[in-house]
């Protein structure tokens with residue numbers, strides 16, 4: 029922490045901590061980040077960035093060029109909140125019922141703005157930096173990163189590499205972690221509707237019990253990973269939603285299930301799909317029920333480029349010290365739509381600690397730690413100065 033860049037970062041961090049708390053109080057859901065995007069655009073213009081708005085609806089890109097270089101780099105933050113009722117009671121807790129910044133995207137936005145400020149005020153680099161503020165990371169499908177790419181993100185704002193940062197509960201504040209290669213999992217979503225025949229609870233022989241079929245499907249799904257996937261590979265099948273029936277004395281004719289499926293390998297991902305489809309169909313058929321299955325392929329595996337990851341680790345060590353940066357962290361079973369940007373350009377997503385005792389991401393008592401703003405901003409500045417060395 030003896031780095032002079034850290035001193036400068038602390039000086040402007042308080043300003044951006046206030047901005048972060050304001051964003052926290054006014055969370056906006058996917059593709060509705062109008063207020064957030066306006067604040068981002070206004071702040072970037074005030075810093076001297078050339079600003080484009082309305083990319084993928086509410087996306088914003090700020091560009092800053094310095095003479096002497098032809099290379100370019102993109103830094104990405106996400107802006108959206110979640111449909112969660114906040115349980116914190118701080119003064120800046122969410123003012124919007126049922127909406128909350130429970131994944132720290134308020135902090136990601138503030139860290140990148142603070143980094144943009146450091147770059148504009150003191151950055152020593154030659155070339156072009158694009159700061160990309162993305163909507164709708166949390167959607168799981170048809171997300172903000174996909175739409176920005178479809179709308180020509182890297183054609184309109186050419187970048188040789190792209191980088192992102194996500195906060196990480198369970199890692200001390202001021203620490204970083206990442207790994208080269210696959211770092212975060214692919215995430216697919218499955219919706220299942222079982223159609224049986226309703227009737228009186230006392231006359232089950234005249235019914236097809238959709239609740240029983242759903243229960244059998246849940247149990248048999250437990251064999252998909254345990255008896256099909258190589259134990260040396262990673263895979264998860266979780267039933268996150270199961271709904272059937274309305275009252276104790278009526279056998280339900282309909283049941284609904286929603287599954288989350290995670291994997292790190294394309295072959296494993298394909299095998300999981302095949303086995304889930306076959307298992308669900310066979311279980312329903314064995315009870316005489318009809319079934320409809322909708323398999324939504326979500327975000328792909330997030331793959332960090334080895335060379336760019338080495339650069340990110342160097343930048344993190346410059347600002348946090350060598351001991352505070354894990355360069356070979358274990359893969360994470362969460363997913364990120366930044367994976368799409370990494371399919372388009374080489375780069376790296378790094379995780380910054382949100383504290384050992386932080387509630388988990390997506391928890392109603394989660395909160396981004398503002399101490400990260402100075403560290404995160406210093407990381408962004410140092411990364412650009414290393415990539416676009418003058």
Ligand SMILES: [Zn+2]
Pocket residue numbers: 130131166389390
């Ligand atoms: Zn999230």
Ligand SMILES: [Zn+2]
Pocket residue numbers: 131132133165194
């Ligand atoms: Zn997130």
